[in-house]
Amino acid sequence: MDLYSEIILDYFKNPVNKGKIVEPTGTATEDNPTCGDKIRVDLLLDKKGKVLEAKFSGEGCAISQAATSMLTEKLIGKTPAQIKKIDNEMIYKMLNIPISPARVKCALLGLVTAKKAAILCGAPAAKK
Amino acid sequence: MFDPKKVKKDFPILSRKINGKPLVYLDNASTSQKPKSVINTISNYYENFNSNTHRGIHTMSEEATIAYENTREHVMKFINANLPKEIIFTRNTTEAINLVAYSWGEENIKSGDEIIVSAIEHHSNLVPWQELCRRKNATLKIIPIKKDLTLDLPAYEKMLSKKTKLVSITAMSNVLGYMPDLSKIIKAAHKVGALVLVDAAQSVAHLPTDVKKLDCDFLAFSSHKMLGPTGVGVLYGKYEILSDMNPFMFGGDMVKSVEQHKAYWNDLPWKFEAGTPNIADVIAFDAALTYLEKIGLENIHKHDQKLLKYAVAKFSKYEKHGVSLILPTYKSATFDSSQVSSILSFSIKGIHPHDIATIFNDEGVAIRSGYHCSQPLIEHLNLSSTARMSFYFYNTKADIDRAEIALKKTIKLFK
Incomplete structure (x- = not known):
């Protein structure tokens, strides 16, 4: 099985949900200092507390960019509590490529960031 | 050729x-790869004369001690140092630099002093000085890099003053392959009375190294980037400077005599080599140097x-x-x-x-x-x-x- 499958390359070249949300309910940035990867995830909740919009920005390798892009699609409709419960296995299944120990951090960087953003959705907004 | x-x-x-x-x-x-002669030397030591150095009376301990000290002499010749006691074995370049930062740095750096490094240093020649400056309330100055990715030496010369106590600089950048004009840098530092440490981790494997010609005060490098095993580093220091320095680590082998509440340090270089050293790999480093000289x-x-x-x-x-x-x-x-x-x-x-x-x-x-x-x-x-x-x-x-x-x-x- 190839690391750079067609799906991975497609999400890398034409990323879905790449960008920023102007006034996100929760936003977080995480980096992977050994690679120099940096990813930001923005979440916008609807009135029922479910994700209406999820976007990501930043730089990274094809694996972290594709994984984060695919993940943002899965976040739509979930509550922050549900996002916090997503396990790493879900990411591996979603990617469906062999992830070597050296690339685990790349695969999971988006999820770690999304969980942090989900936690911050519950934090009181700063006064403007 | x-x-x-x-x-x-x-x-x-x-x-x-x-x-x-x-x-x-x-x-x-x-890290470089290792020739068969280096690999064979390691197994030969373990198969035929594995024993501790500097303490046993028995034959194998004597053989191990001689082989270990032979490497020291070989290193001395390889970098054209004056004396075997100017060669200290450490674990790697990082430990050699830390030895200077802790031992020499603790005694000689005071509040308000300045240490100069360059913008192209490996973390191992940056973080120990950041930490020393923090402990001593000293200032770390950085030689800037120009657009053509070479160092700005006129800017360096302007940085030097009586406050400068140490310049620590790479001989070859591990990212850029760039080799700064060391002789110019060292001469200028000595003019203001500063010492110079050269991080030779990259250069020593690729170019002849002559510490006398360079006139550096310290030089640090590792065996593993020059065909030798991992786990062996070298600190070269001028004899007068090393003799004035206190030990960096304390324990066995680095002492001459020990009383219940006080100890007396061993002579150079052993006062800096506490504990059982990396005997097998130091001995195999000798074979690496021989191979390099042959090429x-x-x-x-x-x-x-x-x-x-x-x-x-x-x-x-x-x-x-x-x-x-x-x-x-x-x-x-x-x-x-x-x-x-x-x-x-x-x-x-x-x-x-x-x-x-x-x-x-x-x-x-x-x-x-x-x-x-x-x-x-x-x-x-x-x-x-x-x-x-x-x-x-x-x-x-x-x-x-x-x-x-x-x-x-x-x-x-x-x-």
Whole structure:
């Protein structure tokens, strides 16, 4: 099985949900200092507390960019509590490529960031 | 002149296959491969005279001690030091630099003093000085890098003053392959009474090293980047300076006599070698030095330069596909070969270096990607990280042709 499958390359070249949300309910940035990867995830909740919009920005390798892009699609409709419960296995299944120990951090960087953003959705907004 | 195709055969690992393809090893700035003679020396020690040094009366302890101390003398000759006691064995370059930072630094750096390093240092020649300055309330000054990726020496000369106590500088950047004008830097530092430490981790494997000619006060390097085993570093220091310094670590072997509440330090160099040293690997380092001398450092340098020129000519053809060469003095496919050696870092627009290194690995070509333990430099270059090829004397033009195939494949896959 190839690391750079067609799906991975497609999400890398034409990323879905790449960008920023102007006034996100929760936003977080995480980096992977050994690679120099940096990813930001923005979440916008609807009135029922479910994700209406999820976007990501930043730089990274094809694996972290594709994984984060695919993940943002899965976040739509979930509550922050549900996002916090997503396990790493879900990411591996979603990617469906062999992830070597050296690339685990790349695969999971988006999820770690999304969980942090989900936690911050519950934090009181700063006064403007 | 040696034949790189023939010397390849002395390195068992170089006949390995990676992903079904013959290994092309271009990560020599991380660590070099080891010739059979070095590997054999390690097993010979363990099979025939494994014992502790400097303490046993029995035959094997004597043999081990002699072989261990022989390496010290060999290192002394290799870098043209004056005395064997100027050579201290550590675990690696990092520990050698920390030894100076803790032992010399604790005694000699006061509040308000200044230490100078450059913008191209490896973390191992930056973080120990950051920490020393923090402990002592001293100031760390950084020699800036110019647009052509060489150091701004006039700026350095302006930084020097009576407050400057130490200049610690690399002899060859592990990211850029750049070799600063050390003799100029050292002379200027000595004029204001500052000492100079040279981080020779990269250079010592590629160029002749002469501490007398350089007139540096300290020089640090590792065995593993010059054919020797991991776990052996060297600190060279001028005798007068080392004798005034206090031990860095305390315990066995570094003492002359011990009372219940007080101890008396051993002589140089052993006062800096607390505990059982890395005997097997120090002894095998001797075989590495012998191998290097047989090839000849001047020959290695010539070969490195030929390969670098060849690689630059090949890789510069792909600039129109977003490839950038990160090479000091580089301008339209040429560079000043008196200032750079053996390393070619590059980036490809829109492709992360980890993805580049993965495709190269698929092709059997081992390169490094990331920060190369030089995060401030990489960030200064406005890159998130880089890919790096680093050459040694067992590499051939055919190896670079294989790297070019991998480069083409990378561009095709991601663009």
